[in-house]
Amino acid sequence: MLEWSDVDIAVRDAVREFVDKEIRPHVDDLESGDMEPYPVIRKLFSTFGIDAMARESLDKRLTAMRDGRSASGGSSSGGMFGGGGDQAGMGFVLISELCRVSMGLVTGMGVSLGLTVPTIASRGTLAQQERWLPGLVTYEKVGAWAITEPDSGSDAFGGMKSYVVRDGDDYILNGQKTFITNGPDADVTVVYAKLDEGDPAVGKRDRKVLTFVLDKGMDGFVQSKPFRKMGIHSSRTGELFFNEVRLGRDRLLGETEDNDKGDGRDSARSNFSAERIGVAAMALGVIEECLRLSVDYAKSRTLWGQEIGQFQLIQLKLASMEVARMNVRNMLFRVIEAAQAGTSISLPEASAIKWYCSQAATDVAMEAIQLFGGNGYMTEYRVEQLARDAKSLMIYAGSNEVQITHVARGLLNDPR
Incomplete structure (x- = not known):
């Protein structure tokens, strides 16, 4: 394609x-x-x-x-x-x-x-x-997907402290989640928590992860007010608190602890690739808008009697933005072709796509601000919003540092 x-x-x-x-x-x-x-x-x-x-x-x-x-x-x-x-x-x-x-x-x-x-x-x-x-x-x-916790971050499973204990046929959930997109408003929330069976021989990091569905307003389930963030302000992000929340087995996805598709770790990992390749489309939108605004500005802003687009350093910025646009677009086309062929994108490749595209979008947006000069720092010119939003892509769906690890592991484990 x-x-x-x-x-x-x-x-x-x-x-x-x-x-x-x-x-x-x-x-x-x-x-x-x-x-x-x-x-x-x-x-x-x-x-x-x-x-x-x-x-x-x-x-x-x-x-x-x-x-x-x-x-x-x-x-x-x-x-x-x-x-x-x-x-x-x-x-x-x-x-x-x-x-x-x-x-x-x-x-x-x-x-x-x-x-x-x-x-x-x-x-x-x-x-x-x-x-x-x-x-x-x-x-x-509106749905939310709650896995991240204050002390876990990229170590989502190992550092997970939210837990459930059995109580007859029910489960009791306690814990906290943070940085949850849609968290303040979600009607339905998928929550990952570890099963505490009281067996001291099973370390906390190795306990089974179960996946539950909660509805807004349940007793003991508190959704915080929205956080104040650097960017993506039109996305509402918050914390979730669970205090002795009683969950029937009908809220345990699959209604069994022994799901034939694995435990909650497998459930979460199956979404990681899709989440990361989606960053390519998001990055492309940021890059295309930054390029459009920058080209228009370079043709209308004059300095020393000529359009700034005639200056070679400005041309370098524009050309670099265009190369980034082409690269990100082609990565997105790779994703689309795979979907059309019914083949999946591996986690290492999805991580590579996410890493490159998020970095490219952030670099382009920051260069756009520089091209606009003082005006770029002002909200009405919009490139400052694009830069704040783009930066989130380097953290969203797993930090870029973690993506690098996945790419390297994929190479080191490749039998070729």
């Missing part, structure tokens, strides 16, 4: 028109928190029929499961919007276009539809999927 398809371009133009009309005029309100992000995405979904497409896809899936026929276990690269791999291009176009103006909208949407939904779809029983997925796939309800 060397270029967007005609369908992808048509989708891009339609989404771009929606963004210019419905989102750009409200960016300041989204950034300040005066405007909630979720209704904007719901309007986008209804405008383009994404909610109807997701509902139809889910209905087919659940019907197949009720009839005893096989159903796809999780989401594909295009499935975040209810389609399959053949629609991956359209999905990534939408993500990229939204990130040009408000990456936070994509962050919240991506966690709900790209992490919460696939986890329930791949691990849950038919009854659990019927219970939680209908509201989630249309974004009528």
